[in-house]
Each structure stands twice: as structure tokens, then as C-alpha cells.
Amino acid sequence: MSKLDSKIPEGNLEEKWSKYKASCALVNPANKxxxxxxxxxxxLAGASAAASLAELGYxxxxxxxxxxxxxxxxxxxxxxxxxxxxxxxDGDSTYRLFYDTIKGGDYRAREGNVYRLAEVSAxxxxxxxxxxxxxxxxxGGMLSNRSFGGTQVQRTFxxxxxxxxxxxxxxYSGLQRQVGLxxxxxxARHEMLEVVTIEGKARxxxxxDLVTGKLERHFxxxxxxxxxxxxxxxxxxxxxxxxxxTAAWKAHKKGAFFxxxxxxxxxxxxxxxxxxxxxxxxxxxxxxxxDGRIWVPKKAGDVRKANEIPEEERDYYLExxxxxxxxxxxxxxxxxxxxERCDAGFGVGTSKMxxxxxxxxxxxxxxxxxxxxxxxxxPTAAQLKDFGKQVVEEKYGNxxxxxxxxxxxxxxxxxxxxxxxxxYTMGGLWVDYNLMTTVPGLYCLGEANFxxxxxxxxxASALMQGLAxxxxxxxxxxxxxxxxxxxxxxxxxxxxxxxxxxxxVQGQIDKFFAIKGTKSVDHFHKKxxxxxxxxxxxxxxxxxxxxxxxxxxxxxxxxxxxxxVPGTNNELNPELEKAFRVADFLELGELMCMDALNRSESCGxxxxxxxxxxxxxxxxxxxxxxxxSAWENKGDGKYELHKEELIFDVVHPSARSYK
Amino acid sequence: xxxxxxxxxxxxRQKSAKANGQLVTYPVKGISPDMSFLEMFDVLNExxxxxxxxxxxxxxxxxxxxxxxxxxFINGQPHGPKxxxxxxxxxxxxFKDGDTIVVEPWRAAAFPVIKDxxxxxxxxxxxxxxxxxxxxxxxxxxxxxNIPIPKTDADLSFNAAACIxxxxxxxxxxxxxAMLFVSAKISxxxxxxxxxxERIARAKNMVAQMDEEGFGSCTNTGACExxxxxxxxxxxxxxxxxxxxxxxxxx
Numbered sequence: 011m012s013k014l015d016s017k018i019p020e021g022n023l024e025e026k027w028s029k030y031k032a033s034c035a036l037v038n039p040a041n042k043x044x045x046x047x048x049x050x051x052x053x054l055a056g057a058s059a060a061a062s063l064a065e066l067g068y069x070x071x072x073x074x075x076x077x078x079x080x081x082x083x084x085x086x087x088x089x090x091x092x093x094x095x096x097x098x099x100d101g102d103s104t105y106r107l108f109y110d111t112i113k114g115g116d117y118r119a120r121e122g123n124v125y126r127l128a129e130v131s132a133x134x135x136x137x138x139x140x141x142x143x144x145x146x147x148x149x150g151g152m153l154s155n156r157s158f159g160g161t162q163v164q165r166t167f168x169x170x171x172x173x174x175x176x177x178x179x180x181x182y183s184g185l186q187r188q189v190g191l192x193x194x195x196x197x198a199r200h201e202m203l204e205v206v207t208i209e210g211k212a213r214x215x216x217x218x219d220l221v222t223g224k225l226e227r228h229f230x231x232x233x234x235x236x237x238x239x240x241x242x243x244x245x246x247x248x249x250x251x252x253x254x255x256t257a258a259w260k261a262h263k264k265g266a267f268f269x270x271x272x273x274x275x276x277x278x279x280x281x282x283x284x285x286x287x288x289x290x291x292x293x294x295x296x297x298x299x300x301d302g303r304i305w306v307p308k309k310a311g312d313v314r315k316a317n318e319i320p321e322e323e324r325d326y327y328l329e330x331x332x333x334x335x336x337x338x339x340x341x342x343x344x345x346x347x348x349x350e351r352c353d354a355g356f357g358v359g360t361s362k363m364x365x366x367x368x369x370x371x372x373x374x375x376x377x378x379x380x381x382x383x384x385x386x387x388x389p390t391a392a393q394l395k396d397f398g399k400q401v402v403e404e405k406y407g408n409x410x411x412x413x414x415x416x417x418x419x420x421x422x423x424x425x426x427x428x429x430x431x432x433x434y435t436m437g438g439l440w441v442d443y444n445l446m447t448t449v450p451g452l453y454c455l456g457e458a459n460f461x462x463x464x465x466x467x468x469x470a471s472a473l474m475q476g477l478a479x480x481x482x483x484x485x486x487x488x489x490x491x492x493x494x495x496x497x498x499x500x501x502x503x504x505x506x507x508x509x510x511x512x513x514x515v516q517g518q519i520d521k522f523f524a525i526k527g528t529k530s531v532d533h534f535h536k537k538x539x540x541x542x543x544x545x546x547x548x549x550x551x552x553x554x555x556x557x558x559x560x561x562x563x564x565x566x567x568x569x570x571x572x573x574x575v576p577g578t579n580n581e582l583n584p585e586l587e588k589a590f591r592v593a594d595f596l597e598l599g600e601l602m603c604m605d606a607l608n609r610s611e612s613c614g615x616x617x618x619x620x621x622x623x624x625x626x627x628x629x630x631x632x633x634x635x636x637x638x639s640a641w642e643n644k645g646d647g648k649y650e651l652h653k654e655e656l657i658f659d660v661v662h663p664s665a666r667s668y669k
Numbered sequence: 670x671x672x673x674x675x676x677x678x679x680x681x682r683q684k685s686a687k688a689n690g691q692l693v694t695y696p697v698k699g700i701s702p703d704m705s706f707l708e709m710f711d712v713l714n715e716x717x718x719x720x721x722x723x724x725x726x727x728x729x730x731x732x733x734x735x736x737x738x739x740x741x742f743i744n745g746q747p748h749g750p751k752x753x754x755x756x757x758x759x760x761x762x763x764f765k766d767g768d769t770i771v772v773e774p775w776r777a778a779a780f781p782v783i784k785d786x787x788x789x790x791x792x793x794x795x796x797x798x799x800x801x802x803x804x805x806x807x808x809x810x811x812x813x814x815n816i817p818i819p820k821t822d823a824d825l826s827f828n829a830a831a832c833i834x835x836x837x838x839x840x841x842x843x844x845x846x847a848m849l850f851v852s853a854k855i856s857x858x859x860x861x862x863x864x865x866x867e868r869i870a871r872a873k874n875m876v877a878q879m880d881e882e883g884f885g886s887c888t889n890t891g892a893c894e895x896x897x898x899x900x901x902x903x904x905x906x907x908x909x910x911x912x913x914x915x916x917x918x919x920x
Contacts, residue, residue, distance in 0.1 A: 138813075141802070151817025
């Protein structure tokens, strides 16, 4: 039945990747020069892949919709990047990173992929440091680490609360170096709107120049989609405003299967929604859970300020429920626990949909340490507080500033209020071990693919995966495909396949302008977001999902009758850009609900209310659902589900416990 | 939960790079002090669309102050009146009910207007392509802890690397100088042992490209440091001048 072949190499887990590398086909330097590769997206995965491929000698074109490659949303990642370096001598290893990631993903990821990820993680840190990425250091000059959720070692490397920025700028500098050398052609302010396939293989794209509106045809022997996640289907998320599913969705409609679309990560520590005007949500890094303690009042409906509630009347519910991991439980667990407390009436703030994240004890603890370090005898309370604040500022200063900027409250003095928000999508285009989709020659890297995080991603693992795919995996695996393409001459973009694809895009543009409806694109986007958040968000059930599917279909119909796209095609037209993206979200949303409906177990971030333990923990059903859902688009809103069985040779799926 | 601030906006409208632009007045009502400046623009744009007019084009993306896309010149200041923030982090509580707010694009010969408040900052990318990197191919790296780097150097390097490439420094400078931007990158790499090998070429090539793009000279007014949303220090310009000077002596 299944058409899916994951192409995981044979052999022991520890040897799969090294054997693969030693035996995969290569392309000689002379042939590389005549092979063209298109990279869509310039975030960590796209920039690192493009630079690495250009270094190898391929001809590369990179596309991004932003005005510069440096603005890709990887830039906003705050906390850090994991790597199994064991610099802290605390028992870390490749195996342990692999194990934590598989367990963190609630046993819904492939062992082979995840082990490879853990294996190359150490190389990433080496590469970034060599590029001049200023990661945090200790006084001895060595790299510093901290811990993130779902682990008991310190393996997270960081650059204050701006790790994504520093890593992206490193990858961007490598990319710009190749642009300067003439080996990469960079096309910023371009949006990919169609994949071109010839004889079943991906051979190029149609892109719209966002400044002139001109549709352009670009040929490539292979096409890489590095276009990030689709969290903006919820309208409100921590994603940048421009993040979208369009490239992946167009590929899906051209034959690429979509893997686990319902696996969404709801991040526990975000600044709560303040009103209807809100356009996006802001994350407070998970690193804050290293030192911050999460609590709600023990009394429901308590309206006192945080500072007025005495210690014994506070419920540190994560520490209570999960003593082994405490505040550092994985994101899905922390988010659900916050929702549970708020739903039960213990929420705080005006909306009552928030919990406290408190640095009071951290400031006290660090204050004492610092006083000893500085040799201050009998420090006063004020001194202790000052010392503590200094340490906290050094570690999290920019995050605290950001919080104050948005909320108008000083988090050194009053506890922060946080609530979960959509942050990352583990689902994405289905890829095999080579990162190739079900369309030959079409690859998918980084958050845009489904591959490594199962049903829940651990903190600091997105940066790791994006760079692993781009620097160390794809440059090898693409050779296996391109070695068979060396005799294929560059295909002229006059080929009829390009004409047909371009006409399809032009048709969609004409259709948008012809509707002349009465409602803005945002109007529909907000409505879609509400349906998704209410019925396919942190908790899902059969009834809600069925309703959501009908509501989305209806909304989609309305959109195509009543959307208003002002302006013309031949100019910078942000409303037209949004219309393309929301049109695709309106299809994706339905598929996400269908996938969530099909998977009647709970796992990771996917919580089906019908499937929980007595204590309210997610209850997996390995007998029925130990597979990857890979959806084939059959056209006209029809989908066929294919299943890739997950095989666990090394790790034995068990109830995921952080207690 | 909309609010009760009423404001008068005077916004630069320009159809395209070649068209003439002008300030157009728009009243906005019911603004909440909790809105960000860009969310206030969302409200206005929604109104314009509903009225059948064209919304205002402006660059923005992450809306959390890190991507560097947003670029509004607000009442004569890039990113508005608040220190150390980008336009997307500026909240309406920084304004008063009844205020008139003038919003213009970045203005610099090297940043041509594309439409309304959107400008072309590709010149920055071209400068980076001339030397804002360390030439190390993927796979060439040694173990990351083989070269210890003093924490103070790493921290200074990081402070310079925090630049988001928004262009506020250029927009605020009376000479449209890009020295703060260029010096931040040169400093980041000059402070690290990995950056030493290409130090001379980097300083010369990046400065040459900066001049080529039509950015002006630095006359040490220090406005860039004041307006930089990431508070990049003027010391970087001094360091860059030293780098450039040494590069010219050594060759």
C-alpha cells in the first residue's frame, strides 16, 4: 500500500551515517560547475546549505521574500543550540542527545535521522565558532553552556538571548561571501509561487519579483525548500509576520507528501495576548526556566499582586507535578500544565489566562553567591538584591528589557506573566533520509520538513536541525541524486512546463484581483486563526475537529468570493503577498484538522482529550499510531493518507515520564 | 479591547521609486496604548482597505526587534522617540492622545525609496559580501574549545555583532554615513582570533564598497549611536578607523 521508502541505511544505528558517507555517490568538481541548484529560503537551513553547496562548486541561486537574507526568522531564536560536546563533563554523549530527542518527541521520530542529527551536532558548534560567531564564554575562555527543557545535562550553547541572530548572521556571512565570489546569485524580495516539474522531477520554480510584480522562471537540477514552519496558520504565533506555508504547500500540490501536519508546538513561555489588535505573540526564551520558577496562587480567583502572595500560598505546579525535571519539563508538558491551571480557575492577570514566571528566588540565590564571590561580609538585603539582579541581567538582560517594553512592567521587581502560544511546527513536507520529498529532485530542510522532532521538539533543537541539514547532511545526500544528473544539460525556461506553471500563477493573481470583494485578507486570516486555536490548538477532540473542518471549508469559500486585494500586480503589493499565503493556509488548516482527527491518540504537542491518563498526561497508542502520517494531495480538496511505520531498534517506546 | 487615543498621522506616500512623494494626513481613532506602532498601522491599513484605498507599504517582519526590517522615521527620529528599540517595539503608550505624528521613510541616497515607507537597503548586503565574513568552508573547523577567547573580548565582539542591519544609523546621520554599521562588523571580527587572518583585506574592501555605494563620510556627530536600536557603541567606529589605517600602512 505505502509508496514510502525512508531509505534509512542498513546497519547499526551508530554506523549508519558514517557508512552512508563512505559509500554514497559523488559528483566530480568539473561536473559540479554545470549543476544548478535552487534554494528557497535563507534562514539557517537555506543559508547554510547554499553556502556549503557553493563552496563545493555547484551553481546556486537563493530566493527569499525579505529584503535581505539576514532577516529570515531564524534570527529571532533566542535561547540556544544543543550539541553533544560534553564540555561540562556531566555525562552527555551523542547517544544521550539522540535519546533525549527521541523521548522528547514522544517516540514519533525516526531513530536513524535523529541519531545522525545528534552525531553532527558537535560539528555545528565548531563551524560556527570558526566563522566568528561570538558564543558565550566563561572567564577561562571556554564556551559556556546552559540547560534546556527535557534534558538533565548542560549542552546548550548560546549568545545571550540572541543565539538565533548570531548563528544566522554567521550562516549569512558565509552566504554573502559566496555572493561576493560570484558562486551564489541572491534574489531577495522574491517569493516562490510554484514548483516546476518535468518528467516527474523538480526542475525549477516560478518566483514573483515582489518589487515589480514580474513572474520569473528559474531552472535548477534540484530544488531545496528551506522555507520554515507554518505556525502562522493560527494567525497569532511567535512567528514573523511573513512566515508562511506557500512554498511547501505548492510543492505538496505538485506531489510532495505532507508529514504529520497536526504536530504543532505550543511554547509555554510567551507574553499573554493583550487585546484584539494584537498582530503577533512574543516568546520569552525557554532559557528563563533555568532560573525562573513558574507558579499560580493556591487559591482560585486570587486577585492579589504576585508580590503580595506569601510563599506558602503559591503553587509551584511544575515542581509539584514533575519533581525530577521541575520547571525544565519539555514544552508540551509545561504548556498543558499552564492551560490546566488556568482552565481550573487559577490563572492570573486581567485575562486570567496567564501564570507567573518568577525570578525572586533566583535573584536571592545569585545575590548570595555574588556576595561570597566579592567577599562582602554581612551584606544588606538591598545589596543582595542588587548583586542578584546584576547576575540575572548578565544572563537574561535583553529578554527582561523586551518584556518590560511590551508590558510596561519591570520583571526584576514583579513576576512576569506568561501563557503558551504557537511557536513551531514539527510537521512539514515528508522527506526520506536524504531529505528528499516524494518528488525526485525536490528537497526540504529545516523546520519546513517533518523529520527529526517527532510530536514535540525540545528547546534549542531547531537551530541544531536547521544547521545540521544545511551544513552537514544535504551537501552529502544531494550528491547521490545529482551524480545521476550530470548528463542533463540546463533546461531552457522556454520549456512548456515552465509556461504551464507560470500560467497557473498568473491565473491565481488574476483571480484575486477579479473578486473585488469587501473584506481584507487579514479578516479571513484572523477567523482562520481562531478556528485553529480553539479547535486544533493545545487540546483537540473529535467533535471540535469535525466542526473545524466544516468551518474552514466555509471560510475558504467566503474568501474566494469576498476577499479584497487592492492595488495591482505590477508593484510592491503586500496585500497580494498575504492573499497568496492565506489562500494556502486555508487549505493547510483543513488538512491539519484531518490529521489531528485521524490520530486519535495523544502524543507530544498533539493532545486528544479522549486519550489521557487519569493524571491528565498524554496517552500514546503505540499499537495503532506508531507511524508518520504522510498525506498525498489528490486535488479538489481530497487527500490520501500513507503511513510510514516507525521502527525502534534501539530505544523502546515507553510512557514518557518527567516525574 | 481597543483604546481611546485619537491621533493625526502625516505619512509619506510615494507610489514607486520614480514617482514624486508627499505627506498625506490620516486621522486614526480608538488606538490602545498597548498597541505597538506597527499594530496602529495595521488598524489604519485595514481602514484604508475597507474604504477602497491603497494601504501603506512598510517593511516589517519579526515584530520583536531582531530582524531589522522595520524602518520608520517617526517625528524626525528613526524608530521613534524611545531609546534602544525598533519601530515594532515602540508602543503607543509612548505617545499622547491628540498627538500629530509624522512618519517618513529612511532617507539616504544609498537607500532609494521603493514605495511609501519601504526602502532598498541592499547596499548593506553588498558591503558584507566584500569582507564581512571569515573565509572558512564548511567542514574545515577545529574543535570549538581549541582557541580560548577571553570573555571580555568575546563579550565586546558580541556587542558589536548585535547590529540588526536596520539602517537607522544611516537614516539619522546628516551625512548618511554607514560607518556604525560597517564598523560593527569589522569590530566583531577584529576582536576575535579567528578574524585576524583577513583583517587587512576586510577593512580595505568593506570601506571601499561603503564609499562605492554612496554613503557619506563620518564627522563624529555621534547621532548614530544615539539612535541605534541595539545601542551599538561609537567605539566601533574608532576601532574601524584604526583597522583601516593599519591596513593602509601595512600594504
